Amino acid sequence: MRLLTSTLTPTILLCLLITTLPRPSIGDDTLTSAQSLDDDDDGKTLISAGGSFALGFFSPTGTDNRYVGIWYNKISVCTAVWVANRLRPLTNRHGSLKLLANGTLEVTDENSTVLWSSTSSAAVRNPVAQLLDDGNLVVRSAADDESNASFAWQSFDYPTDSLLPGMKVGWNLTTGFNRQLSSWTSTIDPAPGDFTLGIDLEGDPQLLEWSSFSSEQGTKQPKWRGGPWNGLGFSGIPQMQSYNMFSLRFTADDQEVVYWFEMLDPTFVSRLVVNQSGALRRVVWVENDRLWNPIWESPVDWCDDEISPCGQNGVCDAESSLRCACVTGFRPANPTSWNLRDGTDGCARKTALDCKNGTDGFFLLRGVKLPDTSRSTVDWSTTVSAGQCRARCLGDCSCTAYAQANISGRGSGCITWTGNLTDLRLYGNGGQELYVRLAAADLRECSLA
Ligand SMILES: *[C@@H]1O[C@H](CO)[C@@H](O)[C@H](O)[C@H]1NC(C)=O
Ligand SMILES: *[C@@H]1O[C@H](CO)[C@@H](O)[C@H](O)[C@H]1NC(C)=O
């Protein structure tokens, strides 16, 4: 296991969020519709069967507001991973969590005002709410046992800022239901903040982080692009290819487009979290040091601070003092601003493509983050070879680049792009191969260079 050394301050702050450590609890993981979990009942909590997670009332440091949340029960520094009443906190300790007879969960105040409720689509007869040992709070029928039950509702479907093992981010395509992470507003306020992380379905689906910060009317702008799945990880997170403590999963079929992960060694505790300033981190708990150690975070460098800092057909290279370069066969679209280190106007083709004569070819870029795939088409068939993918691109006059969709094993599948290529970057380590279509004249030039 490779851990980065890190500055510890932010994680420790995060972990001190919960001032009021709940007392040891009744040791039960289930709430029936006859019971309620009351805040003034002296720190009563639900504890999952294996003791990994606890559910109860808590206050973040710096506020007396009360929230119902789920936190790690075995970790000495308390860390909330899920919050129910994010938008409407309680202002005193007279709140309660109840399970209604039809299976709806409610957080209410002393006057029975409902501050939060779960949105089960189907009523359950004789329901129970159970905190499972993976941190998922589920509502099911008491007649089922937890292994075979279909859940009427589960907290894993309504993520806060943390992705836990087994929890999915992405879409149920049948129902259009979408699961996204959203940051806290501030260290004292778990209300949804400016940053969300989810899967964008346009073109070849991509992991995207959006920001509502500095944009009008709360509209969300893409902030960071994790890129498309490449069989080993997301194209924009080359580190994923070398993770050996996780099993990383991605499914894109006609039922769902989702990413999730499992721990290969269950003694490791890890989560993916999007923080208040929009940083995305994968952290692992290190008990000896009592801290959450980041093993990866984004942004790491200038190339990830905004989307496409080098414009269309530009390539960002964080290790070069020039930062931006044009893809071979392209030149700066606006040389003046380009020379002033403003790459946003990007690069234009030197020689127009010559599709009809069939003289175009491809220039190979190695070690890159694939460009924005929202204007791309993907074919995941394992039978499509690199040669077939090339022929497919050549045969389509609007195709400007291609790459293998799946770089696992010997490589398979095919992504073809149309239009200009944006948000391309180089990686010193990892990254994948991209074939950029050029006119014959520009290909000659690069073989001379
Ligand atoms: C509950 O109702 C009482 C009486 O109207 C009121 O004084 C109190 O502030 C209410 N509590 C909350 C949390 O709104
Ligand atoms: C369950 O009961 C509550 C309170 O009467 C109601 O608001 C909610 O819609 C009901 N849920 C279902 C699934 O019927």
Ligand SMILES: *[C@@H]1O[C@H](CO)[C@@H](O)[C@H](O)[C@H]1NC(C)=O
């Ligand atoms: C689950 O198993 C229990 C007993 O093992 C059974 O009574 C129940 O009907 C099963 N439920 C489903 C949905 O299969």
Ligand SMILES: *[C@@H]1O[C@H](CO)[C@@H](O)[C@H](O)[C@H]1NC(C)=O
């Ligand atoms: C999508 O949601 C429906 C309704 O809740 C459910 O029956 C179905 O199993 C879900 N699909 C997947 C792939 O989870």
Ligand SMILES: *[C@@H]1O[C@H](CO)[C@@H](O)[C@H](O)[C@H]1NC(C)=O
């Ligand atoms: C979010 O994480 C980044 C990277 O670790 C850190 O620099 C920043 O201070 C964090 N923001 C907050 C509000 O904790």
Ligand SMILES: *[C@@H]1O[C@H](CO)[C@@H](O)[C@H](O)[C@H]1NC(C)=O
């Ligand atoms: C095809 O190639 C010839 C010779 O290079 C060139 O003169 C002609 O303009 C090309 N045709 C098209 C449609 O680009």
Ligand SMILES: *[C@@H]1O[C@H](CO)[C@@H](O)[C@H](O)[C@H]1NC(C)=O
């Ligand atoms: C990618 O290729 C590997 C090796 O051939 C294969 O096991 C895997 O199922 C492929 N992934 C997808 C999503 O098709």
Ligand SMILES: *[C@@H]1O[C@H](CO)[C@@H](O)[C@H](O)[C@H]1NC(C)=O
């Ligand atoms: C690509 O960029 C050029 C300017 O460099 C522009 O003229 C052209 O319309 C763009 N193509 C597409 C498909 O957006």
